[in-house]
Amino acid sequence: MNTRIFIITLALTAGFFFSSCEKDDEVDKPVITIHELGEGDTHGNDHTATIGGELHMDIDILAEGKISTVQVIIHHEGEGHKDFQDEEWEIDTTYTKFSGLINTTFHEHLEIDTTAEAGDYHFDFIVTDMEGNQSSADAELLLKEE
Numbered sequence: 001m002n003t004r005i006f007i008i009t010l011a012l013t014a015g016f017f018f019s020s021c022e023k024d025d026e027v028d029k030p031v032i033t034i035h036e037l038g039e040g041d042t043h044g045n046d047h048t049a050t051i052g053g054e055l056h057m058d059i060d061i062l063a064e065g066k067i068s069t070v071q072v073i074i075h076h077e078g079e080g081h082k083d084f085q086d087e088e089w090e091i092d093t094t095y096t097k098f099s100g101l102i103n104t105t106f107h108e109h110l111e112i113d114t115t116a117e118a119g120d121y122h123f124d125f126i127v128t129d130m131e132g133n134q135s136s137a138d139a140e141l142l143l144k145e146e
């Protein structure tokens with residue numbers, strides 16, 4: 001009698017371990033490491049870019065579920081969106097050329113249009129993998145006049 005209960009307990013415990021192992025099959029979300037963000041001409045890392053110049057981005061991506069898209073958003077900091085009619089300069093661009101890669105070093109430059117206003121901006125970096133997992137990293141960015 002006692003032996004039977006022991007065996008049943010063992011079977012249940014084994015079943016529990018098997019089912020908890022299956023959950024580990026889920027892939028980890030993409031991991032983003034911002035190494036450098038700065039002036040394009042010097043590949044700087046002072047989180048500053050010049051209007052009319054370029055922003056240099058050096059960012060590591062590790063995506064167990066393989067990269068699908070990489071999105072970069074640069075928008076004005078603070079004030080909120082009090083005036084929706086006011087068309088402020090911002091960047092919202094999506095890269096698909098890294099699609100299918102598990103890891104990559106994202107070294108890209110973005111032009112900072114001459115219509116951009118100087119000031120504090122917010123930099124958002126969003127990676128979506130092919131499993132639909134999404135991760136993001138962000139940073140402060142200062143745009144200054146030439």
Ligand SMILES: [Zn+2]
Pocket residue numbers: 040043056057107108109
């Ligand atoms: Zn660069």
